[in-house]
């Protein structure tokens with residue numbers, strides 16, 4: 651690759667050579683897309699610019715900057731950590747090592763939630779918001795909703811707030827704390843969504859790919875990955891209006907377990923839905939009615 655620096659090099663040639671090089675060093679599904687993202691980041695250009703002007707020549711400094719990113723990518727550092735950005739829904743989000751990198755499959759939860767018949771000014775809670783991905787995507791589509799986002803990590807909360815600002819999404823509330831105890835006072839929601847940690851601590855996938863660079867606290871949960879899903883499901887009913895929805899992301903093989911958890915906690919209309927890869931990826935349910943909503947939050951989170 652260094653040979654490229656001794657001659658004039660265009661985007662197209664550099665992306666092909668970079669992708670071949672990356673393929674040799676790293677088991678990535680999409681070397682060419684990775685390289686395109688790194689080149690666009692180096693040149694501060696969009697991917698459409700890149701596609702339109704593939705014969706654009708790079709300066710030696712630009713080629714050098716790209717090569718140093720490529721070297722780090724070869725060691726496995728996620729593209730999103732190298733560029734500091736990740737697209738989610740229609741938004742561009744800042745990402746860093748304090749949270750999960752938003753996954754395309756999580757957009758399936760957003761799509762499902764937008765298909766529900768919720769009130770015009772619905773109150774919505776995103777637990778474990780990380781970059782703010784789900785909360786911000788919902789707020790961008792439903793500006794009249796009151797969206798509340800919470801995370802245990804204060805770095806994640808700061809990141810999510812920055813992402814709200816950079817996408818001009820105002821009016822969300824952000825809180826730091828563990829699950830429902832992050833809320834400054836008890837209140838009810840029409841919908842609670844969460845993409846909590848759900849990977850079994852002994853899962854071998856934790857040693858592969860991008861997850862090696864993400865915080866374990868955002869990935870791993872005890873009890874075969876179900877502990878946090880369970881603790882959210884146990885309390886969610888108390889924070890939902892009658893017939894309010896809970897929408898939980900989970901592992902590809904956890905659908906049956908999460909359905910059982912929700913049913914055991916009194917939810918009805920319990921159903922799992924698939925992600926883009928046809929794996930069961932999230933399960934939903936509605937809170938049973940009949941409670942006195944005035945005092946049910948006593949004892950809180």
Ligand code: GLN
Pocket residue numbers: 750753845846847848849861868869870
């Ligand atoms: N879906 C992610 C993965 O399998 C994990 C996200 C999570 O634990 N919430 O890598």
